[in-house]
Every structure is written in C-alpha cells, then in structure tokens.
Amino acid sequence: MNWKAFLAMLARDAHVARRNFVALLFQTFLQPLMFVFIFGRVMVGSGYMPPSYKSLLLPGIMALCMVGTGIWAVAMPLISEFQFTREIEDRLLAPMEISWLAVEKVVSGTLQALAAGLMVIPAAWLLLRPGVELNVAHPLLFAGVALLVAIFSATGGLALGCSIEQNHIGLMFSLVVAPMIFFGCTYYPWSALKNFPIMQKAVLVNPLVYASEGLRGTIVPQFQHLPLSAVFVALVFFNILLLSTGLRKFHGKAVS
C-alpha cells in the first residue's frame, strides 16, 4: 500500500473542497435548514406541530445532511471524472492499486459527511431553540453511529457514482435519493408508521431508516426508536454491501 499516494489524493480532495467551501456550505445546509425553520419553528410556533417535534426533527435532519453530503461528495465528482474528460485518469495511473483510489474517495466523503453532521447540530439548535432537548448519554455510541452513517453516505456515493451516467443524474435524485429521504424516517420516527404496517416493514430495506433512528436513539433517546443493536448490524451490513458493490463497479469503470 502506497500511503504517500493515498494521502496526496486525500490532500487533493481537501484542497478542492476548500476551494469550493462556500458553494459546498450552501449546497449542504441551505435546504435542510430551511426545512428546520419551516417545520421546527413556523409550524410548531403556529401550533400545527407539537413542541416536541423540534427535538424529534433534529437527528433526522442531521442524518439527511450527512447522507446528502457524503453521496454528493463522492458520487458527483466520480460521475464527471469518469465521463468524456476522464479527469480521474491521472490518479488511476498513480503508483497505487486502483481500489485504494476508490477507498480514498470513501474516506474523503466520510470526513465531509462527518463535518456536515457536526456542523448541522449547532446550526439547527440555534434555529430551533428554545425547546430542543438533546440527551447524549453515551457519546461513544453517538460517535459510532455517526461514523457508520458517514461511511454509509460515502459508500453509497461510490456505488451510485460508479453506476450512473452523467445524463442520468436527475434520475438518480428522483428515483433513488428522493424516495430514500422520504421513506427514511428523517421527518418522523419509525414507530410513527405503526398504522401503516406494510410500509413499516418495507422501509426497513432503506439504510437511511437506520441512520435516522440510530442518531435519534443516541441524541434524543426519549423518543421511541429502533434498538441500537439493530441499527449497528444494519449499518455495518449496508456499508459492506455498498463498498463491495462500489469497488466492483469502480473497477468496471476504470479498466476496460
């Protein structure tokens, strides 16, 4: 393993992210924070939502931000770099096994997703306060879930980015990302689906459900949530599945 090349590529991604920092900031946070403002503040303030919705919403928004950031940070560059311009070619020719380049993309996406997740908590808290009750009883558990969610977003980005052509990006959002978000227990807890038993079972194939429920269980455990053991098992399973699929697709794209 050539760590020098690996770290140089991470440095390259960090450099590009730093250059696009302001754009990234708007892209990541604007929509979720507007959602937080309308649903957490306006709707609650006008009495359409109960005050406790503020606390319930925050982990979902955090999951949403992390997953959106990770997928975007890995999938979008991959889709464009594998296109006609083949911008990735120079890195594929670096003296390193090409699988490590895919892993580097996952590490870079994971770090960006973690940064987004950590930044959205204070931002959403500022927008929603007063009335947000965060109870992080086990910081290590929270860190573990957050890390798994970040890795899920980046491996998901790898698998998507290597499966989709540039002209299908719109389709990727409407067919994959949007359903995943709406059926991902981000705006409501999984337990709220008890009146829709078929849907409640069906959404369990959606990894975002475990991300939202896992964060809910570690920062606002006062709400009903999926058991954390199930969250860990499911997220590890999806991460391995998406990473292996992503690596296989990456090889298919990289070598003809």
Add this chain to the structure above:
Amino acid sequence: MVAGIRTRDLRKVYTSPPPVAAASGGFSFRAPKNKTKGPKPEIVALDGISLDILPGEIFCLLGPNGAGKSTTVGVLTTRVRPTSGQAFIGEHDVWQQQVAVKRLIGVVAQRPNLDFSLTAREILTFHGAYFGLSSHERAKRAGVLLERFKLTDRADQMVRGFSGGMMQRLSIARAMMHDPQVLFLDEPSAGLDPQTRLLLWEIIREYNASGKTILLTTHNMEEADALCKRLAIIDHGRVIALGTPRELKASVPGGYLLRLRFGHHSPDLLERLRTLPGVTEVRSTDGEGADLYADRGGSLVPAIANLASAGAVELCDVHISEPSLENLFLHHTGRSLRE
C-alpha cells in the same frame, strides 16, 4: 535502469462499447437493435500484436483511426485489460505488477484528461505528490516544466479556460513530471500548431537523449519519419510492417507511387503499363484507376499518357508521391492513411 517494452500476441476483443479511456476515436460500436438471443457483438481491437521495443528507443505506432494504436497503449499502461497475450515494461508484467509498472511509465492520452478542479501548477505538483516527490522537488520540477512548455504565465489559472493546445502541452508536462523511464504519447501533436509541434518534437528528442524509451502513436507520416528510430504500421489490430523508416520506405516496390485515374476501365492498358521501364507493380483500383509503383516519378507520365491515348483511354488524373510511409501504408492495405 532503462526499460524497454515487450508484447506477446496481444489480443483485445470488446464485447461492449469501449469506455472513453480506450476509445481511440475510430471504433464505431453498434449494439444490435433487436434483442435476439445470440453471441454478443464483438470488436477485435487487437489481433495478436507482438512488439519488442528496445530501451532508449523512440518507437512509433503508425496507423489510421481505429487501427488499434490507442488500445495497444491502453494495454501497456494498465488501462485496458487484454483478452489474451502478455505485455511487459522492462521486466515487469503489466498485468501482474501494475504498481511497479506505473512507477516506470508516463502517459499522455489522446485527449487531454486534466484535473479541471486544479490550476496548471497544482496539476503538476499533485501529480508529483502521487509519485512521492518531496514538496521542494515537485515545486522545482513544476516550475521548470511550465517554463519549458511555455505555460508559466498561465500557471496559476484553472485549466478549464485553456485552449486545446495548452491543455495538450500541460498533459505532456504532467507525464514528464515524475521523470518516467518510458513515456507513452498517444497522438501528441494532434491539435498543436506547427510551431508548438516543432517544440514538442524537440522536447521528445531531448527526453530520449537522456536515455528514456518513448512510444508514440500517430497517423502523421511526417512525424513518424522525423522522430522515430523504428516504427510499426498497424491496421485492424495487426502489425503489417515493422522496421526503420528508411527500411520501410525502401520496401515499397520502386519507391514512387503514381495514382492514375482513367475515363474508363481497360485491363489491356494495365498489362501494358506493367511493361514500362522502371515500373515494378501495377494494381487496379475501383475499376477506373491504377496504382503504379515505380522507381521514378514524373518522367513516366509522358509514356503513360501515350499508352493511354494509344488504347483510346483518357487519362484524367495523375498524382505522384515520392517514397514515403504513406505509400508504404497504401501498398500494404490498399487504403490511404487519410481515408
């Protein structure tokens, strides 16, 4: 250590459209419109290429678009997996020891594939970083290469706004950044103006003089003639001729080629043309013309015109080519390189 290049019976058959990496611009891959069950459509891009390129040599692959030049380069640079056969850079098997091979090679692709998120200087310094150069070393080399390729004044701009020629120059500078033992240049002068092409040739010769092996592909005979010590002419994935430019040109019967076009077809006339002094070979082309290989050029024209008028055939057009690689290609394939 100076490394050479060796391939043994390389074959590459595409069963799906080749991705952009390998596409040499000449493939036209059409999937069948009707989904009938049957064997997948196949494109044979390489059909048994065996080459021995010596360390320190400038070797050229000459051929028309779609001949298999870029696929050969793709296989040798770890970018295209061969269907069968072997490829070596120095002592390293390209497909068994990819990382060792990648350390030895520098690659300039047919189309500039620069990292559009970076400036010109950053493209060079990050490339150096991937190859483990120290930050001092990569800054120094980037400065020298930018100067050499006349890019210093645009060094700190994003490359998105660069002209095609500037991108091509930067691609070549990037490939040289880690001082590779073997440099692959896939149609390096495509899109360059004549002045820059001369600069490029000078740089290639200079790089070769420092003991490096260079493999370049081109469909420009002048370039192959000017730069290469040896060359292989490739068509339909096969080597059809191999040698020094001089040897190859001498191998064309007679050397000169006169492409004749008549008003109508006359087999008798072709027979009589063969009897003219200095004529070594006459081939009929598309029924109304003939390719005549001879050891002389213009001095044959009066005799040809006389023979034609004696046979009541009108001579419409004569094109005389001096001994050249173009003639050689035409002799072997019956097609012009430019067709």
